[in-house]
Amino acid sequence: MEEFSPMPCPSTVTVRRNPPRKARATPYTTAAKPPPSSNAHDVPSFPIDEILSIQIPLPEPPKPSASESLKIFLRIKPLRVFNKVTAAAAKSRPRNVWPQNPSKKQNVAKESRSKKSEEACIALNDSYSVTLTPPQALQELKRSKTEVFEGFSHVFPADCSQRDVYGKMVQPLLEDFLNGKSGMLAALGPSGSGKTHTVFGTPKDPGVVPLTLRQIFKKRDETSSPVSLRAFYLSIFEICSERGKGEKAYDLLGDGSSELSVQQSTIRGLKEVPIRNLEEAESLIGQAMLKRATATTNSNSQSSRSQCIINIRAASDGVSNETKVQSTDAMLTIVDLAGAEREKRTGNQGERLVESNFINNTSMVFGQCLRSLLEYQKNRKKGFQKHHQNSLLTRYLRDYLEGKKRMALIITVKAGEEDYLDTSYLLKQASPYMKIKFDNIEEVCNKRQLKTFPRVEKNKKMKLSAPKTSQIAETVSGEKNQITQEVNLEGKKAHQTDKSSPKLEDNNEREHIIMRNFAKVVWNVLKQYNEKLKVAEGDICSLKERLKNEQLKSRELETELTSLKSSCLFSKSNLAEPCLHEVEALVHAKEQLEIDTSLANADTNVDDDDPCDLIESRSEVTAEGCSESPVPHKSLVPGLGNEEISCGEQECAKEDDSCNLIDSTSEVTAEEYNESPVPNKNVVPDLANEQECDNQIDPTPSPEQVEVRLINNRLSNIQTKSAVSRRFPDSEKQERHRRLLPASSRLLAEEMNDLEIKDKQIEKPQVKLAETRDQEKSESTQGREIEIPAREAEPASTKKQRNEQKKPRRRLQPASSVLLTREINTLEIEDDVAEPKGTRGGKKTIVTQPRSQGSVTLLRLLTSNLHL
Numbered sequence: 069m070e071e072f073s074p075m076p077c078p079s080t081v082t083v084r085r086n087p088p089r090k091a092r093a094t095p096y097t098t099a100a101k102p103p104p105s106s107n108a109h110d111v112p113s114f115p116i117d118e119i120l121s122i123q124i125p126l127p128e129p130p131k132p133s134a135s136e137s138l139k140i141f142l143r144i145k146p147l148r149v150f151n152k153v154t155a156a157a158a159k160s161r162p163r164n165v166w167p168q169n170p171s172k173k174q175n176v177a178k179e180s181r182s183k184k185s186e187e188a189c190i191a192l193n194d195s196y197s198v199t200l201t202p203p204q205a206l207q208e209l210k211r212s213k214t215e216v217f218e219g220f221s222h223v224f225p226a227d228c229s230q231r232d233v234y235g236k237m238v239q240p241l242l243e244d245f246l247n248g249k250s251g252m253l254a255a256l257g258p259s260g261s262g263k264t265h266t267v268f269g270t271p272k273d274p275g276v277v278p279l280t281l282r283q284i285f286k287k288r289d290e291t292s293s294p295v296s297l298r299a300f301y302l303s304i305f306e307i308c309s310e311r312g313k314g315e316k317a318y319d320l321l322g323d324g325s326s327e328l329s330v331q332q333s334t335i336r337g338l339k340e341v342p343i344r345n346l347e348e349a350e351s352l353i354g355q356a357m358l359k360r361a362t363a364t365t366n367s368n369s370q371s372s373r374s375q376c377i378i379n380i381r382a383a384s385d386g387v388s389n390e391t392k393v394q395s396t397d398a399m400l401t402i403v404d405l406a407g408a409e410r411e412k413r414t415g416n417q418g419e420r421l422v423e424s425n426f427i428n429n430t431s432m433v434f435g436q437c438l439r440s441l442l443e444y445q446k447n448r449k450k451g452f453q454k455h456h457q458n459s460l461l462t463r464y465l466r467d468y469l470e471g472k473k474r475m476a477l478i479i480t481v482k483a484g485e486e487d488y489l490d491t492s493y494l495l496k497q498a499s500p501y502m503k504i505k506f507d508n509i510e511e512v513c514n515k516r517q518l519k520t521f522p523r524v525e526k527n528k529k530m531k532l533s534a535p536k537t538s539q540i541a542e543t544v545s546g547e548k549n550q551i552t553q554e555v556n557l558e559g560k561k562a563h564q565t566d567k568s569s570p571k572l573e574d575n576n577e578r579e580h581i582i583m584r585n586f587a588k589v590v591w592n593v594l595k596q597y598n599e600k601l602k603v604a605e606g607d608i609c610s611l612k613e614r615l616k617n618e619q620l621k622s623r624e625l626e627t628e629l630t631s632l633k634s635s636c637l638f639s640k641s642n643l644a645e646p647c648l649h650e651v652e653a654l655v656h657a658k659e660q661l662e663i664d665t666s667l668a669n670a671d672t673n674v675d676d677d678d679p680c681d682l683i684e685s686r687s688e689v690t691a692e693g694c695s696e697s698p699v700p701h702k703s704l705v706p707g708l709g710n711e712e713i714s715c716g717e718q719e720c721a722k723e724d725d726s727c728n729l730i731d732s733t734s735e736v737t738a739e740e741y742n743e744s745p746v747p748n749k750n751v752v753p754d755l756a757n758e759q760e761c762d763n764q765i766d767p768t769p770s771p772e773q774v775e776v777r778l779i780n781n782r783l784s785n786i787q788t789k790s791a792v793s794r795r796f797p798d799s800e801k802q803e804r805h806r807r808l809l810p811a812s813s814r815l816l817a818e819e820m821n822d823l824e825i826k827d828k829q830i831e832k833p834q835v836k837l838a839e840t841r842d843q844e845k846s847e848s849t850q851g852r853e854i855e856i857p858a859r860e861a862e863p864a865s866t867k868k869q870r871n872e873q874k875k876p877r878r879r880l881q882p883a884s885s886v887l888l889t890r891e892i893n894t895l896e897i898e899d900d901v902a903e904p905k906g907t908r909g910g911k912k913t914i915v916t917q918p919r920s921q922g923s924v925t926l927l928r929l930l931t932s933n934l935h936l
């Protein structure tokens with residue numbers, strides 16, 4: 069049983085799913101292992117020293133292989149060309165003459181200053197690379213960077229000689245040429261950079277072509293090799309623009325018409341001149357140079373305005389068979405390109421400008437072809453982009469630009485700071501490799517920022533610009549090197565900052581002022597907008613409040629309207645119930661009117677009769693008249709008038725029981741109602757009342773009767789109003805008036821008020837008398853029954869006042885006001901007409917009257933305003 073006893077369980081179990089991978093040997097693992105720590109949990113210190121001590125081999129600059137079909141050389145033109153004129157001037161200056169001319173002294177000082185300021189933008193690193201540094205101004209503005217161009221077959225420094233160039237560049241080509249291999253040599257560069265100087269040189273300092281010719285004939289003479297058996301031919305032609313429209317080729321060694329016919333890449337009719345010796349060749353070259361198109365520009369006193377091509381063909385001498393000749397021929401082509409030039413620098417105008425455009429275009433196409441070839445050389449998998457079709461020159465040199473034949477290109481550059489842009493452009497286009505140097509440039513910030521945020525942290529690495537096509541090779545050295553570099557650069561930068569601090573301060577100060585002013589302007593504008601916003605908000609609030617008030621008012625009015633409607637409906641269904649609200653509203657409108665008019669007439673009214681007496685007498689008369697009248701002296705609106713009176717009765721009964729006449733009046737009224745065949749008549753005859761009373765039954769009254777009825781109606785209205793007015797004190801009346809009347813009714817009341825005042829002015833005494841009589845008749849018992857209790861109930865002063873108010877009731881109104889009143893009165897009639905309904909006790913009779921067009925319109929307006 070002991071055999072099956074379980075093993076003691078381990079405290080931790082490691083389960084490995086994947087097989088363990090072997091890590092690559094690192095310096096740490098290969099190096100001597102640290103002594104085993106006694107404590108397993110001790111973390112070994114990071115071997116920073118060891119890592120930093122590792123020497124990573126720097127990538128060597130690519131060197132052109134011998135098999136490459138394109139070799140690029142770079143020649144730097146000296147900053148100041150020492151020519152004869154300057155030398156002579158220097159020599160002629162007496163050294164020991166004193167005192168010197170102050171103006172001359174100043175000029176010398178200026179010259180020395182300009183010499184100092186003229187610093188080279190390009191510096192030679194080694195035989196294969198240069199560093200191009202932008203001038204300080206450009207560094208600040210464009211944040212341009214320092215670039216390193218490398219991969220050149222050779223870089224000729226400024227102090228190199230023509231022979232150096234020949235030896236390094238032309239010699240290998242010439243040897244191949246003499247061995248039967250064709251080759252091409254081209255000089256490319258901005259205007260005035262020394263292309264022509266390099267290609268042709270001067271008699272004292274001959275260039276590539278004379279040196280080559282010398283070498284050819286020298287070799288032929290020195291050796292008895294088969295080379296000596298060859299014949300050499302020289303042809304020179306130029307390609308230039310034809311007034312900017314097209315390209316033309318001209319034979320520079322031809323006689324007569326020198327224009328050549330061009331078919332694609334072949335040029336026909338080109339004269340080849342055999343050269344047997346050096347003198348002949350140099351003479352021909354001299355002739356061609358004289359024919360070549362040149363012009364004076366700001367950049368160059370003898371600027372080439374065409375692409376010049378020199379062909380030296382080597383042919384086996386004595387072999388007449390053309391095919392054989394062709395097979396063994398070799399061609400050495402030397403091209404002096406016209407220099408690309410910027411308009412600003414050359415100052416070209418008109419035809420010269422057209423020329424320079426052509427030159428620039430040709431240079432650009434040549435550069436594109438060159439770039440394609442360089443890229444293809446670097447990475448043949450990419451494929452070759454062809455651009456040669458775009459110009460005659462590149463078509464002609466197609467084999468070379470496609471890498472089928474060997475070519476050597478010499479780039480000539482100027483080293484001055486002002487030539488930086490030209491040089492940079494050209495080098496980016498034609499240099500085999502380019503490496504961008506990352507500069508540690510501190511961002512330009514103003515004084516305040518510098519003060520507020522002192523930058524202690526590590527400077528940022530900035531990539532300032534990079535061409536797409538160029539290869540960017542960032543050399544990565546070890547951590548140690550980087551740290552060292554950074555420390556050095558920081559030190560340098562600090563030095564630079566110290567140097568340029570006054571300038572920077574000025575700039576920063578200026579920027580600070582500009583920004584401050586700008587901020588002020590923005591602040592002011594914002595302030596103004598803020599104020600405007602506040603005002604607008606206030607307006608919005610007030611408008612909202614107004615809107616709320618208006619809504620409340622409209623709600624009140626709607627409520628009022630609803631109540632009116634309901635009361636009206638109620639009154640329609642039951643005529644015994646008055647439409648109180650509307651009646652009250654109308655009555656109050658009239659009441660106000662009457663008060664106003666009575667106050668106005670108080671002084672002028674000479675009628676000192678006791679109103680009470682008058683009322684009594686009127687009541688008597690009315691009682692008499694109405695006892696006979698079949699039509700009760702009803703007011704304003706049939707039905708409504710009754711209702712109002714009824715209302716008045718009720719209220720009076722409540723207010724004052726001591727009113728003696730109420731009962732009797734009520735009785736009379738009741739009797740009248742009962743006896744009247746046409747109750748609730750809105751037209752109450754006054755003058756014609758007697759006639760009516762006589763006739764008693766006349767459903768279609770004559771116009772005169774209608775008019776009289778209207779007047780009576782008006783009077784009865786006034787009376788009714790006055791009666792109602794007594795029920796309320798003045799202040800209360802005003803309030804009620806305001807409250808009860810809808811807006812339209814108020815307007816109407818005002819209008820009526822005006823009308824009445826006008827009527828009063830035109831009133832005549834005799835009409836007054838007649839009216840008084842009529843009124844006495846028309847004022848039915850309801851008038852009395854309301855007035856009398858008021859008189860008795862109120863104090864004497866109030867009575868007197870009221871009497872004064874009563875007096876102006878006796879007036880005649882013009883037809884318009886009468887019509888208006890009638891229309892108001894007939895509001896309910898219309899409803900009644902539209903919807904016949906039962907009358908109280910079946911005694912109410914509806915009498916329709918013909919209406920005029922105006923009245924109909926007015927009626928409609930009133931109806932709409934009253935929302936009835």
Ligand SMILES: Nc1ncnc2c1ncn2[C@@H]1O[C@H](COP(=O)(O)OP(=O)(O)OP(=O)(O)O)[C@@H](O)[C@H]1O
Pocket residue numbers: 144145146149226257258259260261262263264265266368370371372373405406407408480
């Ligand atoms: N390396 C040099 N050493 C001395 N003088 C030079 C050198 N390069 C150029 N020069 C002088 O500079 C002037 C302009 O040179 P050159 O005419 O060769 O320029 P270029 O590039 O041909 O200009 P363009 O394209 O306008 O014809 C000439 O007077 C020439 O003698």
